[in-house]
Amino acid sequence: MKTKIFNKKLLVTLLVVLIAVMALIITGCTNNSTDEPTTTEPIATTGQASAIVKGEGENAFVFIAVDLDGNSTHYMIKTDKETVGEALLENGLIAGEDGQYGLYVKTVNGITLDYDKDGKYWAFYEENAYANQGVDQTPIKEGGVYTFKPE
Numbered sequence: 001m002k003t004k005i006f007n008k009k010l011l012v013t014l015l016v017v018l019i020a021v022m023a024l025i026i027t028g029c030t031n032n033s034t035d036e037p038t039t040t041e042p043i044a045t046t047g048q049a050s051a052i053v054k055g056e057g058e059n060a061f062v063f064i065a066v067d068l069d070g071n072s073t074h075y076m077i078k079t080d081k082e083t084v085g086e087a088l089l090e091n092g093l094i095a096g097e098d099g100q101y102g103l104y105v106k107t108v109n110g111i112t113l114d115y116d117k118d119g120k121y122w123a124f125y126e127e128n129a130y131a132n133q134g135v136d137q138t139p140i141k142e143g144g145v146y147t148f149k150p151e
Contacts, residue, residue: 051076064147065109085136102134
């Protein structure tokens with residue numbers, strides 16, 4: 001008789017624990033933080049993805065930063081600058097050093113690549129084609145799409 005009561009109490013306790021665990025799973029009791037910086041800036045639509053709006057100005061273009069894992073972050077850049085490079089530097093999205101052919105971009109969206117150290121570099125694309133000139137020489141085209149990808 002005592003065994004039956006004990007078994008019922010054990011069964012009830014296990015059911016309560018199981019229900020509690022299921023409730024935690026269903027309500028999403030997980031870490032929802034991301035490594036991406038948070039922003040209070042408005043989000044704009046770039047056709048396929050939402051973009052973080054950066055800067056202020058009359059000209060607007062889309063900037064896509066692709067990381068080493070192939071994930072992309074989309075930005076809507078607003079600026080009064082003349083070139084894509086000036087606008088991206090102004091918003092802290094790229095960094096580099098002056099080289100023989102203009103700005104040698106080593107850091108994009110906080111990720112640094114150095115060909116001399118790791119054999120990878122940042123490739124600059126304009127409208128999905130490899131750009132014909134450096135980012136600091138590329139004039140902004142209203143509504144244009146510019147991308148940096150690691151290669």
